Amino acid sequence: MNATNLANHIESSPNKVTLDNFGSGSYLASDVTVLLDMVDKNAVADVPVAQKEALIQSGQRHYSDMITLESAPSAIHEQLYQQALAQGTERTATDIANLAYTLQQTFAHTVTLEQPLILVSLVRAGLPVGVLLQRALMDSSSGYTLPSIHYGISIIRDRGLDPVALQMILNAHSNSPIVFVDGWTGKGAIYQELATSLAPFSDPNHPNFANIFHQGKGVIPLLTLADPAGVAWLAASEDDWLIPSGLLNSTVSGLISRSLYTEPQQGLHRSVFYNDLVDVDHSLAFVTHIDTARQKLTALPEQLPTFKQPRYNTKPIIDSLATHYQISNRNRIKPTIAEATRAILRRDPECVLLANVDHPDTALLRHLCAERDIQVAILGANILPYQAVTIIKQRGTNH
Numbered sequence: 001m002n003a004t005n006l007a008n009h010i011e012s013s014p015n016k017v018t019l020d021n022f023g024s025g026s027y028l029a030s031d032v033t034v035l036l037d038m039v040d041k042n043a044v045a046d047v048p049v050a051q052k053e054a055l056i057q058s059g060q061r062h063y064s065d066m067i068t069l070e071s072a073p074s075a076i077h078e079q080l081y082q083q084a085l086a087q088g089t090e091r092t093a094t095d096i097a098n099l100a101y102t103l104q105q106t107f108a109h110t111v112t113l114e115q116p117l118i119l120v121s122l123v124r125a126g127l128p129v130g131v132l133l134q135r136a137l138m139d140s141s142s143g144y145t146l147p148s149i150h151y152g153i154s155i156i157r158d159r160g161l162d163p164v165a166l167q168m169i170l171n172a173h174s175n176s177p178i179v180f181v182d183g184w185t186g187k188g189a190i191y192q193e194l195a196t197s198l199a200p201f202s203d204p205n206h207p208n209f210a211n212i213f214h215q216g217k218g219v220i221p222l223l224t225l226a227d228p229a230g231v232a233w234l235a236a237s238e239d240d241w242l243i244p245s246g247l248l249n250s251t252v253s254g255l256i257s258r259s260l261y262t263e264p265q266q267g268l269h270r271s272v273f274y275n276d277l278v279d280v281d282h283s284l285a286f287v288t289h290i291d292t293a294r295q296k297l298t299a300l301p302e303q304l305p306t307f308k309q310p311r312y313n314t315k316p317i318i319d320s321l322a323t324h325y326q327i328s329n330r331n332r333i334k335p336t337i338a339e340a341t342r343a344i345l346r347r348d349p350e351c352v353l354l355a356n357v358d359h360p361d362t363a364l365l366r367h368l369c370a371e372r373d374i375q376v377a378i379l380g381a382n383i384l385p386y387q388a389v390t391i392i393k394q395r396g397t398n399h
Contacts, residue, residue, distance in 0.1 A: 019033055019035070019151075019172050022034055023038065025254025025256045025283065026281050026283045026284060027254050027287070031131045031135070032130060032131055032151065032152050033149075033150070034123070034127075034153075035151055035153045035268060036123065036152070036154060036165075036256070036268055036269055038256075038270070038271055039271070039272055039273075040273075041069055041273075044067055044260070045066065045067075046068060046069040047067065048068065049347065049348055050348055053347060053393065057329070057395040058395065062158065062261065064156045064158075064258075064259065064260055064261040064269075065260065065261060066260075067260060068346060069274075070257065070277065072280045073280065076367060077247075077364065080364040080367065081247045081364075084244040084247050084361075084364070085244040087242065087360070088243065089289065089293050090297075092132075092243070092290050092293075093294040094297060094299070095236035096225075096236075096291075096294055097136060097142075097297055097301040098236055098303075099133060099136075099223060099225075099234065099236055100136035100137050101143075102234060103133070103146060103234075104145070104146045105144075105303050111146055111147055111148075111176070111177070112147060114175075115175045116146075116149050116176055117137070117149075117176065117177060117179065118148070118151065118169060118176045118177065118178045119148055119149070119151070120150075120151050120152075120166075120178055120179070121152045121153075121181040121182070122154075122180060122181065122182045122190065122194075123153060123155070124249070124253035124256055124257075124258055124259075125182055125183030125184065125338070126152070126181040126183055127253045127254055127256070128183070128253060128286060129181050129183050129223075129224075129225050129245075130181040132290055132294075133148075133150070133181065133223075134148055136291070136294060139291075141295070143301075149173070151165075152254075153269075154259035154268075154269035154271070155190060155193055155197070156193070156259060156269070157189055157193060158193075159193075159261055160194075160196055161194060161197035162259075164267060164269075165268055166197075173211070174207075174208070177210070177214040177221070178212055179222075180194060180220075180223065181222075181224075182222065182223070182232075183226070183243060183245060183338065184224055184226040184227070184246065184338055185227045185228060185229035185231050185232060185336075186228070186336045187333065188230075188310065188312060188314075188315075191222055191229070191231040194220055194222060198213075202217065202218065204217065218309070219233060220233060221234075222234075223235065226238070226241060226243060226336075228313065228385050229310075229312065229313060230310060230311035230312055231310035231312065232307070233308075234307075235304070236304065238313065240335075240336045240337055240387045240388070241337070241361060241387075242362075243338055244286065246341065246342075247338070249345065249346075250274045250277060251277055251280055251282050252282045255273055255274045255277055255278065256272075256273060257271050257273075257274065258271070260272075314385065314386065317335075318330065320382070321333055321383070321391075325391055327391070332391060333391060335383075335386045335388070335389040336388065336389075337365065337387050340365055340388040340389055340390040343392060344368045344369070344372070347390075347392050348392065348395075349374050349393060350375070350393040350394065351374065351375040351376065351377060351390075351391050352369050352377075352388060352389070352390050352391075353377050353383055353389040353390075354366075354378050354379070354387065355378075355381070355383050355386065355387050356380075356387070359387055362387055362388050365388055
């Protein structure tokens, strides 16, 4: 379904929904509007990790058609998250301040209360970053205030950005620039999905061209906290570091599961709301903690560089790992501390590659590897700037 048909479909729907009909997960309503069809966890099948891996790699099912339901993090997992939070609070707060300041400097002359900046976070890793940016931009005491509205929408590898959610935003904010927000980049796969999904809008004659390509034709306005892959338009750094929110799943992302695919003609992508994890949810506490730290910063924010085109800094490393481990399906390679950790928690890993044997940022990874008897190899500078890479176990004939 193309953008024009989507617009007509949404406008003519007998049960037409507005953006006011949606929730915010476990965040405040002022923090974000999440454009997902939230479903009860009892309404979805809980697929065991080993079975899910076999179905994915055999090509029988796409990963976004099934889910392994989350459990509460273990006590040691919680402890390591708290350590990462203590260790990374100032850096996260500083990065958010610099990103917000750069957005304010970029859009101050084009954004107004009537035409606010639209932050669109990619669920889930983008949500905490987007909420923090929204709070920073709306903080009248910050010196970098900018009218903004924040949404969360789904993006799925191989299937792209949720076109229904995007069209709803474009319908509601036809004269506003959009910036897409994610937590970090790994190989750059989500950037590629974003670029493919936005290609229909790249014609300068398209009515929504300026909403998306406000930085120039072909410039994908992707913002991330960390960009080791070198693909973002704007990032706080290109380091692979221990982003605290990267160590948890739903309990730092509004209690929202990763998204499940829905055909565009049937509506929005779906997600499970984990109401059973409310007692261990850190989502609000995390953003409040970092936002408070940002307000206490004494250093002036810095304007960060922006990039018109991706640099693909780490492509040679991914190519080398694929050759060495005889991997043809690059989806089995999960680089960055955050992705490597999430892969261990959600997938079936073959091994974990580390740059250093005792780097403090990989403490949780090393604990999980020891607990689950996962092979660890130390590759030193061969994988830098990545501190960690998880290789997913091969199943069947799909390499």
